[in-house]
Amino acid sequence: ILNVEQSPQSLHVQEGDSTNFTCSFPSSNFYALHWYRWETAKSPEALFVMTLNGDEKKKGRISATLNTKEGYSYLYIKGSQPEDSATYLCATHSGAGSYQLTFGKGTKLSVIP
Amino acid sequence: DAGITQSPRHKVTETGTPVTLRCHQTENHRYMYWYRQDPGHGLRLIHYSYGVKDTDKGEVSDGYSVSRSKTEDFLLTLESATSSQTSVYFCAISEGGAGELFFGEGSRLTVL
Secondary structure (H helix, E strand, O other): OOOOEEEOOEEEEEOOOOEEEEEEOOOOOOOOEEEEEEOOOOOOEEEEEEOOOOOEEEEOOEEEEEEOOOOEEEEEEOOOOHHHOEEEEEEEEOOOOOOOEEEOOOEEEEEEO | OOOEEEEOOEEEEOOOOOEEEEEEEOOOOOEEEEEEEEOOOEEEEEEEEEEOOEEEEOOOOOOEEEEEEEOOEEEEEEOOOOHHHOEEEEEEEEOOOOOOOEEOOOEEEEEO
16 A cells, blocks of 8 residues: 655645645556645546646646655645635555555635635 | 445444445446445445456454346345444445445444
8 A cells, every 4th residue: 555645744835825735645667647726515526637747737826746756746726715625635546557556634625815 | 326225324232233325326337346444444345346246355354244137236235243343344345346435424323
C-alpha cells in the first residue's frame, strides 16, 4: 500500500489570497499523479493528471507542478474565491501500469469572503 | 457530466444481511472501480475491473465481492454486512488505466 501524504490537512484563507498545498508520494515506480477537487455533498472531479517530471498544468486560477524524482506535487490557487472552498485530493498509482489509484486524505480549503 | 448512476443512493440494513450496490455507466469506459470513503481514511479502493469478467482486489477487499457481466454494470456485494462496512461507497470509471476517474454520486450504506 502506497503512502500518499497531503499537507496541510486544512487551511483557511481570505478571499483574494493565493495558496498552495503539497502532495508527497513514493518516487520509485512512479506512473501518474492525479489531482481532484471535492466539494461538499458532491463527487470528486478531476483537475489534472500528470505523468512527466517537471510537468506543469493549469486550469484557470489553479495550477500544479510535478517532481517525480523527489516525489512531490504542488497545487496552487491564485486569488482564492469562496467557490474554491473544497477538499483537494491527490492520488497516485501503485506502480507502472497499475490500475490501483491510492488517494491521500486531502487538504480541506476554506476561503473566507 | 459522465453518465454514472449508483443505486441505491441510501440504504440501511442489519448486520448479517447481504447487500448489493450497483454502478451503471453509459460511457462505455473499460475500467470501473469501487471506493469507500470513511472519515480519517479518505478514499480507499475496494475492487476494480479492467474489462467484462476481469476484476481484481484493491486495498480493502475483505468482505466484498464484485461482478461485471457487461461493460456498463459493476456490482459490489457485501455477502454478510457488518457494522464496519457502514460507509459511503463511490463508483468510478476511467477510459484508460491511468486516465482520470469520473465518479458517481455515492451510495451511503448504514449497517445496524
